[in-house]
Amino acid sequence: DAKTTQPTSMDCAEGRAANLPCNHSTISGNEYVYWYRQIHSQGPQYIIHGLKNNETNEMASLIITEDRKSSTLILPHATLRDTAVYYCIVRAYTGTASKLTFGTGTRLQVTL
Amino acid sequence: DAGVTQSPTHLIKTRGQQVTLRCSPKSGHDTVSWYQQALGQGPQFIFQYYEEEERQRGNFPDRFSGHQFPNYSSELNVNALLLGDSALYLCASSPRRVTPYGYTFGSGTRLTVV
Numbered sequence: 001d002a003k004t005t006q007p008t009s010m011d012c013a014e015g016r017a018a019n020l021p022c023n024h025s026t027i028s029g030n031e032y033v034y035w036y037r038q039i040h041s042q043g044p045q046y047i048i049h050g051l052k053n054n055e056t057n058e059m060a061s062l063i064i065t066e067d068r069k070s071s072t073l074i075l076p077h078a079t080l081r082d083t084a085v086y087y088c089i090v091r092a093y094t095g096t097a098s099k100l101t102f103g104t105g106t107r108l109q110v111t112l
Numbered sequence: 113d114a115g116v117t118q119s120p121t122h123l124i125k126t127r128g129q130q131v132t133l134r135c136s137p138k139s140g141h142d143t144v145s146w147y148q149q150a151l152g153q154g155p156q157f158i159f160q161y162y163e164e165e166e167r168q169r170g171n172f173p174d175r176f177s178g179h180q181f182p183n184y185s186s187e188l189n190v191n192a193l194l195l196g197d198s199a200l201y202l203c204a205s206s207p208r209r210v211t212p213y214g215y216t217f218g219s220g221t222r223l224t225v226v
Binding site for chain 2: 032041042043046049087093096097098099101103104105
């Protein structure tokens with residue numbers, strides 16, 4: 001799995017967009033970018049994933065640069081419930097269950 | 113539909129003791145993975161079970177062992193506990209043929225070794 005680099009922490013005002021960056025300069029052509037988040041005292045929760053196109057679902061948007069060396073997770077209207085640690089993971093999708101390699105993630109604090 | 117259930121939620125053990133943690137996977141899931149999460153760190157993969165056999169293993173010593181039962185539930189056993197084994201232990205279940213969003217994590221067991 002390619003290594004990822006994320007800022008240790010970020011702050012965001014409630015109602016504003018939260019933009020969480022991730023660098024993955026050694027990503028391979030068959031590796032996807034996944035985002036999970038972990039709210040305090042809970043297990044990680046899947047948010048979104050992408051290969052090279054930008055993706056959007058009900059939780060967030062994922063913007064991947066054209067060279068695929070970095071990406072940004074966007075929470076369009078952050079709420080206090082979005083306060084969590086966000087993990088960017090890069091790995092090949094094999095279709096069968098395999099390990100997820102987590103880094104230390106970005107601690108997002110959403111404030112009033 | 114219940115998600116992943118782990119028990120107990122909290123546990124305190126003494127150095128040198130042995131501990132068993134339990135996990136019931138989400139309905140319809142047949143593959144179980146265990147992760148260790150030290151304070152301030154991301155989860156680290158311990159091992160994965162499918163069809164009652166260990167299929168993948170992370171960089172953990174043999175003191176960490178597991179088991180999967182015919183009903184897909186799983187146990188994590190840790191022998192000769194060290195202070196450094198204090199952590200949140202997470203169980204994740206999925207179907208064997210998994211989609212990228214197919215992993216479901218439990219809320220974990222907080223193990224404290226004193």
